Amino acid sequence: MHLGGRQSKGGVELMVGRPLIGNIIKILPGATVCEDCTLEGDITIGGGTVIHPRVTIIAEGGPIIIAEYCILEEYSTIIHKKSDKQENPPKPLFIGAHNVFEVGCKLESPFGHIGESNVFECRSFVGVNVKIGSGCVIGAACHLTVPQSLADNTVIWGSEHCNREALEKQPSQLLQLDFLSKVMPNYHRLRKPNVHKRLPSRQSQEISK
Template sequence: MAQNIKILPGATVCEDCTLEGDITIGGGTVVHPRVTIIAEGGPIIIAEYCIIEEYSTIIHKKSDKQENPPKPLFIGAHNVFEVGCKLESPFGHIGESNVFECKSYVGVDVKIGSGCVIGAACQLTVPQSLPDNTVIWGSEHHNREALEKQPSQLLQLDFLSKVMPNYHRLRKPNLHKRQPSRPSQEGAKV
C-alpha cells in the first residue's frame, strides 16, 4: 500500500500513531498517540478541527464493489473519536460534529449523518443509516433525537495543540495552503 500522508498546517499529529495509505489530515485536527488510521479501500480525508484520541481506529475498508479510482472516505469537520473507538467504513462520507464515545464500534454497513452520538461501548453492526442528530446509547442500543447541538470542541483543540508538543513528538505539516499569486510588477507605471 503506497504511503501518501498529507498533514495540513495547524494539525497536531503525534509521531507515535499508525498512518497507512493515502491520508489527508485537515488543519486544526488533533491526532493523539496510538491512533491507527488505515486507508486500504481508498483515500481518507479528515476535515479540520477533529479530535482523534488514543487507541482509536479508523479504517476505510475495501469493498466488494470497489470503484476505480476508489472513492475517498470523507470525515467531516468537528468530529470527536474518543479513546478506543473503532470506525470501519467503505462509504464515502461521515457527517460533521459527531461524537464516537469510548470503545464504540461502527461497522462497515453503517452510514452516519451529522450531530450524532454513538454511546460508550455501543456496537453498530447491522446495516443502517443514522439520520442527523441521532443519539445511540446503552446496552440495548436505544436511540433518540438529540435535544441540543453538540458543544464546540474548539477550546479543547486549542488546549491540546498547545500542550501536546510538550509531551509528544509530532509529525510536521507537509502540505501548505497555496498563497494567492501577486500581480506582476512588470509594466506597472511609476
C-alpha cells in the first residue's frame, strides 16, 4: 500500500499520497476555534484565525490550509471540492491571510489557492469554477457560478453581479480579531492548539502564492 511522503508549504508539513483515515485537524497557537463547528478531513488553521460556532469546513478533494488572521463567521462554509480530474496526491487548497467569511457565505473550490484580504459577505456563494485573487469583495447574496477569474481588488455587488475595481484597500481586521480572541472563550468551548509551532509571517504570506 502506498503511504506517500511529506511536503512542506508555508512552514506546515503535509502528508501526501496517504489515504485519509479520520480527520487530521491541525490548530496552530493563537488560533481561536470553537468546539461547535464541523471540521472534516485534513485541515490546518493558522495562528490568529478565528472560527465561530456553526462553521463548516470540509476537505473533500484534498487538504485545506487556512493562513493567519482569517475570520469565519457563523454558518459560513468552505468545501475543497473534488475536481473531475482528481490529482494524486490531491492538491491542497490554500486560503491566504486576512480573509473574512461572513455569516452564511459558502465557498466551493477545487483550485489551489484563494488570495489574501478578501471579504465574502453574508450569504454569498462562490462556485467551483471561480478563481479569487486578493483584496476582492463578494457582495451580500451574490452567487458566482459561471467560470471566471477575479483580478485583485475586484468588487462584486447587486443582483446583476456588477463589478468594479475597489477604490481603497480592505481595512485591517486585527482589532476585531483581538477582540474576538479575548471575548469568545468566555462564551464558547474552544478547541485547543495541537501544533506547537507558529507560522512566521513571511511563510504565512507564501501560502497564498
